[in-house]
Amino acid sequence: MSVYHALVMRDDIAQPLEAIDGIEYTHLDHGGSDSAEFEYSTDFQLLLLNFSDASLAEQDQILWDLRSGKLDLPREIPVFCRQDSPLLEHLGDGLFEKRSQFHTFLDSFYERLEQLQKHTGSSPLDKFLAHAWPRADSSFGPRWQLQSHSSYQYPLLSCLGIEDQQKTLALWRQSDVIVERELVDRVRQCPRCDSEHLNYVDICPRCKSIDINSSVSLHCFTCGHVGEQGEFQLDTALRCPTCLTQLRHIGVDYDRPLERFHCASCDHRFIEGQVVASCHNGHRHKPDELKERRLYRYGLGPAADQIASVGRIFDNRALQWGESTSIENFSWLLRWTNTSAQRHKHQHLLLFLNWEGVAEAITQLGEARALAQIAELQERLHSVIRQTDVFAEIDADKAVILLCHTSVKWLDQIAAKLASIEAANDSSVLKLQVRNFPLPSKDLPENTQQWLLAQSNKLDIDDVI
Ligand SMILES: [Zn+2]
Ligand SMILES: [Zn+2]
Ligand SMILES: [Zn+2]
Structure with missing residues (x-):
C-alpha cells in the first residue's frame, strides 16, 4: 500500500486526527521555523483543513486560493475538511469523517492524474480537466452569489479564471466535454443586459406608474359614483x-x-396591476419577455475521456476548432520553423484567428443556433486550410495557423478566401478577425508559447488584415 503525505493546516480542533493506515500527517505550524523546509508542491499529496466552526470563512478562503493557484501547492490537490463550509462542496473533496474511501480515492486520483499530465496545457479547458478528470465521477455545480452580475456562478470555473461561464459551458457541452447531470435552478435574465437581479413590481396598466395602492371602494347604484370606502x-x-x-x-x-387597485398618478381603478421586471440598469420587461437560463450540475462527458486518454493531438472529432495540434507542439514547431526559415531564407505566414461576437450571437440567436453556426463556419475554415498548414486552438474562440511556404504577397488571396467564409455567414454578429505575422522574424522570443497567447489576446483591439 502506498503512503500518502497529508499537510494539515491549522489545529483549531483539539480532538486529534485519527490515525489512518497509509496516511502520514505533517502539521503546518503557522509561523513555525520548520515550515520552509518543505517543497509543498511535491511533498504532499493531500491537504487536510482542520478549521473550527468559528473560522469557516477562513477555510473557504483557503479553498478558493488553492484552486485559484495562489497557494504553494498543486491546484488540483485533494482537500478534505473537518467542518463543512459553503465552498467545500464546490472546491473540496469532502469531509474528513467520510474517510473510509480515502485510499481508494487517492489511488484512483493519482493514477488518473498521471495519465492526464502528459497532455495538459494552459487553456481554460486544460486547467479544468486537470482538476476534474483525475476525480473519477466528479461533478460541479453553480452557487448563488449576490455580488455578481449573474445570480449564479460556478465557483470552480471562477477559480480557474473563466469569466464568461455561460459561453464556456455552452461550448464544452456542445463538444461533449461535459454533460448535464441535474437541473439545479432556472433563472430569468433581462433580455437586454443579462442581469439576473430583477425586481418584480406591479404597475398601473394605463400610465405605467408604480404608485398604486389596493383599496376597498364602493359603487353607489343611485348616481353611479365610485370612491374609497x-x-x-x-x-x-x-x-x-x-x-x-x-x-x-x-x-x-x-x-x-372588482377594481381593487387605484393609481395615485392617473386616478385609474383596475382589477389587477400589470407585472414588470426591472433590472438594476433600469430596463423594464414583461415577465414573458425575460430570457431563461437553466443551471445544471455538470459531469464529465465522453470527450473529456478522449482528451485525457489520447490528448487533443490525435483527436479527429470536431472539438471546437476541429482537428488541431496542441499549443505546446505548435510553439515548438514555430520556434523550429522560424530558425530554419532564417537559415534557408524561406517565408512562412502566421495567422491569428478570432471569432468575434460569440457571446452576442448566443444572446441574439439562442445557444443552439449560435453554436450550429460556429460549427458550420469552422468547417468552412477547415476547407480553406491546406494539409500542410498547422493549426492550433488557443481558446474556444481563438486559434492560430502556420501557413508554410506562404509569403505576405499571398495575403490578399488568403484574405479573400477567409472573407468568403464570412460572406456565407448569415449572422451579422459573428465575425472572423484575422491578423498576420510574417516569418522569419527576429522578434520571436524564447518563450514562444507565452508569446502566442499574448499575441492572440491582442486580436481584440489590434488591426485586421
Ligand atoms: Zn437590463
Ligand atoms: Zn350616489
Ligand atoms: Zn395610472
Missing part, C-alpha cells in the same frame, strides 16, 4: 358623498367593484 363613511352608516343617498343594503343600494 372612507368617503362613504358617516359615523356607523354609509352615505354617498355625491348624491347623499344612504346606502343600506349591498347588492341593492351599492356594491364593491
